[in-house]
Amino acid sequence: MNSQNQNTIDVFFNPKSVAVFGSLRELPGTAFWVIKNMKAFGFSGSIYPINPEPAKYNEVMGLKVFSHLNECEGTVDLVVIITPPPTIPDIVRECGQKNVKAVIIMSEGFAEAGKEGEYLQNQATDIARRAGIRIMGPNTFGSVNTSNGLVTVPPYVDNEKLEKGGIAFCSQTGSIGPHQMPLSDWAYPLSKMCDIGNKCDVDETDMLDYFADDSETSVVAMHLEDVHDGKRFMEAARNLTSRKPLIILKTGRTEAGARASASHTGSLMGRDHIYDAALKQAGAIRVNTWRELWEVPKTFYYQSLPAGNRFAVVTFTGGQGVIAADAAADAGLTIAEFKQTTVDKLSAYFHRLGNNPVDVGPAMSDSRSQSASNPFAVVEDVSVIVLNDENVDCATITFHAGNQMITFFPEFLNMMDRITDGVSKPVNIWLYGTSLSAMEDLSRQFQSRGYPAYMDLDIAIKSLGYAAYYSKTRLDGNMV
């Protein structure tokens, strides 16, 4: 964490001007698409297309094409390169002459491809270092910043809308980004995103330092295959986790995974138990699946941290309550024992209530407690009682979505506002139902109101378990 690093990395996300080297033909993976995507996502800085045959194009999307960087007026902050590997050292040299600060080498065919590529990668890295240029990549899809519309990815993108939020994502695989994942359909609350690729310069530790200080980021999620420098990484991770949660999917856990990793990154196989202990010591949360890497940060982002691990859950059937209790135990949560006043209030509300997990099914099908206007009014009444019990630190509440219930969705949101009114405990939602599109729509709506919604009960509960764990390690560790 030094301001030098902060400034140099920030150019990858907040450049005022971007030059793009590569083909301007309208084919997937070209500079054409990088420029098209930047414009489509609303990036308002200057964009300079650079191509050795400017005469062939003259203009692209209203932008003048240059043959060299030194022809661009004014400064160029960030350069994106999608040209064949042998051309790249010279382009990086050209960047140095123009005082460019940051370069994304998107092309592949470097260290990951063999000796020849490794040589070119080292050459480009040396030139950049001497010129004071930071490199992201090679073999990367670059960076995304939801607050200024910077999206450097070269393939076609389905949906040019990204939700602005506080979760930063850093990955060692190119399977992230708006051209790879349904970020828009999820309305995923993203601050910034990057794929660090071959990590010839910018690595995971640089990104931890950057995100620790980034005021737009409150939660960091990271996919990691290896760590360049264990000591630096541990310092950066500890610093970050003393301020923000860090969720990590470290792959190559198993011998087979480590071998697969070595074969495509050339990185050394690390013994997993060492990573596991180190991540724990650094206060990071280690998840095991790709789905969890995306799902767990949502509870951290949308909700506060729990004061303890005493968990309550409101379900629609007793069977769901048992599944929830199992998931809670797995996640390190205990099923909260309600105070006697809560038990009394619940059983006065409906005679079969009073236990935790709270099965509201019987009360919902009882005509006396059924509201004519909202079949789920019971969920509100019961959840208010439960969340105000001081023995409860966190909770998951169930909703059901089908096409016939779409008219109730606005009321579901209001219910959650009333349920959580005056309560500073994390609450998330488990959502199931009969229509995928209705479920996805309700999920987006809940999240736009600040309530993390999950299609898997066990992942909803696991997320709260991690939140309780993080909350406790912060307190125990006396971190800054």
Place this chain on the structure above:
Amino acid sequence: MNSQNQNTIDVFFNPKSVAVFGSLRELPGTAFWVIKNMKAFGFSGSIYPINPEPAKYNEVMGLKVFSHLNECEGTVDLVVIITPPPTIPDIVRECGQKNVKAVIIMSEGFAEAGKEGEYLQNQATDIARRAGIRIMGPNTFGSVNTSNGLVTVPPYVDNEKLEKGGIAFCSQTGSIGPHQMPLSDWAYPLSKMCDIGNKCDVDETDMLDYFADDSETSVVAMHLEDVHDGKRFMEAARNLTSRKPLIILKTGRTEAGARASASHTGSLMGRDHIYDAALKQAGAIRVNTWRELWEVPKTFYYQSLPAGNRFAVVTFTGGQGVIAADAAADAGLTIAEFKQTTVDKLSAYFHRLGNNPVDVGPAMSDSRSQSASNPFAVVEDVSVIVLNDENVDCATITFHAGNQMITFFPEFLNMMDRITDGVSKPVNIWLYGTSLSAMEDLSRQFQSRGYPAYMDLDIAIKSLGYAAYYSKTRLDGNMV
């Protein structure tokens, strides 16, 4: 497994005539909706609405309303009851007089609700036993049979289309059924489904026996909280698993879960390690999450069993390959070592191919191996080589779906036909992408062609792992 049981249980799924006791007002949870749903799903047998005030209704949906069962002409095979608990013993008595063979008591408020309910449940059960009637429930949503449109559920249903397939589902929670889950959006390949509720008569063992002999069922999935009679269950499970795979989610795994289960079912807490050992001994596959209970059976249903546990995977990035290798190791699969001829063919096809996991990303972005008409042609070429390696027993193949690729979907299906042509090894698909609706659509299309598709790479691989495990236990156990 005796033909007596087979006949009596079959009435719950294949009745020629059904009477429904309950309110005929158009409110959720009433007899009205049971009848409406049966008609909507195309049940062609006779339906008799029974209500103590027939004059109030005269006709309901074109059906004459009767006040008592003995007024119905001809035989009544199955009776569905949704009336208050105190009325039920008399109705069951009436069923006995009419020689009814099977009764679904849908109402709740019996043993699960306290002493009074337990008394009524026992009373109804005794009457039924003496009259030779089988009861499903109480506290159940009843049964579903996709081959005749029998759907006894009482709530509103979004989509009245169910996919006919070979997976049978039996549950102890009411959270299943077309009114609870997106079965239609999933095009879930279902044969029959039932919720056995309080199990006052028909229990899990009856269902295992029934599904073992049911020619329309080739895979059985079961959600279980407790087992009535361990010895009977083990015999039935062993018999079933010697013929068909049995996937079980046994909840109440943890102490908290077992306590939650006891509080809502009144069932005794069983120690989980005993269940675990027993299920293993019975040759059942035990899964841990609700999602897995639904996802794992698909690979068993659509594909053959693998001859061994040597696994290959085709991914679009090296990072995905590492995740796949970890998941394979967790699932008890080994990463297949390709034969030299396979390595030669792959590296002749593209110089960076030859390893398993197979990362086709570089070949796909290489213009020489790119087909103008289909960006995924590489996947086909490579997968054919991989699947024909005799060291490979099973495989997962990756596809990517976005809105811009919808025009390629028919070709994706043809590709899978060609990839698996002449290959009798199980193959499933991992599907990721940028548009949820496109992914869901492609998933349905793949499955309609017999290729199980998954949104989670780890669950796709886990499913193959279970298939290899089941295949091995069948061979090792010398089962019938």
